[in-house]
Amino acid sequence: MKRKVTKAVFPVAGLGTRFLPATKSIPKEIMTLVDRPLIQYAIDEARAAGITDFIFVTSRGKSALEDYFDHAPELEGTLRRAGKTELLEMVKATNMDSGAIAYVRQNRPLGLGHAVWCARRLIGNEPFAVILTDDVIAGETPCLKQMVDAYAELGGGNMVAAMEVPPSKAPSYGMLDIKEDMGSLVAVSGMVEKPSAEDAPSNLAVIGRYILTPRVLQNLNRLKQGAGGEIQLTDAIAEEVERGEPVWGFRFRGQRFDCGSKAGFLQATVAFGLARDDLRDELARYLYEVVALQKAAQ
Numbered sequence: 001m002k003r004k005v006t007k008a009v010f011p012v013a014g015l016g017t018r019f020l021p022a023t024k025s026i027p028k029e030i031m032t033l034v035d036r037p038l039i040q041y042a043i044d045e046a047r048a049a050g051i052t053d054f055i056f057v058t059s060r061g062k063s064a065l066e067d068y069f070d071h072a073p074e075l076e077g078t079l080r081r082a083g084k085t086e087l088l089e090m091v092k093a094t095n096m097d098s099g100a101i102a103y104v105r106q107n108r109p110l111g112l113g114h115a116v117w118c119a120r121r122l123i124g125n126e127p128f129a130v131i132l133t134d135d136v137i138a139g140e141t142p143c144l145k146q147m148v149d150a151y152a153e154l155g156g157g158n159m160v161a162a163m164e165v166p167p168s169k170a171p172s173y174g175m176l177d178i179k180e181d182m183g184s185l186v187a188v189s190g191m192v193e194k195p196s197a198e199d200a201p202s203n204l205a206v207i208g209r210y211i212l213t214p215r216v217l218q219n220l221n222r223l224k225q226g227a228g229g230e231i232q233l234t235d236a237i238a239e240e241v242e243r244g245e246p247v248w249g250f251r252f253r254g255q256r257f258d259c260g261s262k263a264g265f266l267q268a269t270v271a272f273g274l275a276r277d278d279l280r281d282e283l284a285r286y287l288y289e290v291v292a293l294q295k296a297a298q
């Protein structure tokens with residue numbers, strides 16, 4: 001049965017310790033890539049994929065995130081009076097309709113699996129998407145749209161975004177065991193969270209985009225804490241594999257940046273800056289000079 005995916009869960013309740021001290025008071029998801037917070041990129045990607053219901057799993061100290069999507073009457077009024085129409089339109093484009101976003105709280109950071117489980121009542125009994133805002137993916141067709149289209153052809157099961165990584169990086173990812181490789185689609189025979197380089201079953205890593213069935217939520221109900229003392233989403237999806245349910249890896253087209261890490265965030269800043277007409281020349285010149293200076297010093 002073909003089912004449309006209309007709901008997306010955005011787990012944004014993590015502590016973001018890799019960005020301390022900034023994340024002491026700023027949610028990681030509100031940190032800006034050029035001039036837009038990470039969460040805006042995720043929302044835009046979800047919208048492009050046809051998502052209409054946005055579910056945020058938040059925690060203490062994330063109110064800046066909720067405010068970001070709200071109307072800002074004073075700011076909008078000031079921009080209107082000043083005739084700054086372009087800026088006004090840009091600000092208004094970030095407003096979300098009343099009722100389009102729902103927020104649920106994760107009281108304690110017990111892991112990604114637990115965060116998704118917290119949204120179970122809002123998800124109900126239909127396939128849903130999960131987007132990790134840390135993973136920013138640049139590409140002609142947004143990653144989730146590629147996945148939703150491929151999922152519609154399959155008509156069911158679970159799907160995870162997948163990307164090749166060098167063996168040394170396996171301990172940072174959920175890694176896929178491959179039953180059959182069909183190119184952009186991979187039939188999965190197992191999943192391991194953060195294996196050592198030697199134990200990784202393949203070089204295909206799970207990236208932060210998922211389309212999941214409600215059964216994964218039931219699996220999460222029963223799960224105990226796994227790798228790193230957290231309740232792992234990977235384990236709940238792996239249970240579906242064991243049950244004989246289809247789980248697909250999807251090799252997306254696009255470049256993924258790990259904005260949950262400092263180096264990844266800086267790389268994304270450069271890439272997105274260079275992609276902008278208004279910034280490219282100045283930024284490229286600066287980068288060129290920095291690199292030339294570094295080379296000269298060697």
Ligand code: UTP
Pocket residue numbers: 011012013014015016017018019028057106108109110111112114115132133134260
């Ligand atoms: P990370 O593993 O990147 O954890 O979570 P983190 O807390 O955000 O960051 P670090 O590692 O301390 O720097 C991946 C995603 O899962 C969410 C995070 O918000 C992030 O989007 N998450 C993680 C939760 O919502 N709850 C959790 O308990 C853990």
